[in-house]
Amino acid sequence: MTREISFAEIKKHNNEKSVWIVIHNDVYDVTSYLGEHPGGEDALLEVAGKDGTQNFEDVGHSEDARNIMKKFKIGTLPPSERTGSSNITNCSNLKWAVLALAGAIVVGIVLKKYLS
Ligand code: HEM
Incomplete structure (x- = not known):
């Protein structure tokens, strides 16, 4: 089940205790993935509580990575906060x-x- 989560809530999850990242208007809780991320935890912490779409796409993540991330999806942005990316x-x-x-x-x- 996913729910709508606004940036007001997302931006509180901006440190290693809780890392939420927005990618393509979906919200991911990657706290438990920090130590496993092949790109290192710093890459994730850098965009914790923010929109990491640009950084995520700049790296050119594989299909594998895109499948893994589905496990961490916890919600989507409300329509008024979505971007056309x-x-x-x-x-x-x-x-x-x-x-x-x-x-x-x-x-x-x-x-x-x-x-x-
Ligand atoms: C749920 C979100 C994410 C998942 C599941 C994920 C997964 C992965 C995986 C599986 C790889 C290995 C290479 C590949 O298969 O493409 C990787 C590499 C990498 N990721 Fe992520 N990633 C996520 C988010 C991010 C974000 C937001 C950033 C940047 C802010 C980032 C930066 C990197 C970097 C720098 C590498 C290393 C590339 C290299 O050394 O070749 N990742 N990631």
């Missing part, structure tokens, strides 16, 4: 798809030149 993941996937396509086209052109 929940599509960043899709955007970065799209970016890679476009890059892969561009690469394939270049390889195709080079191969065609060599083979003709």
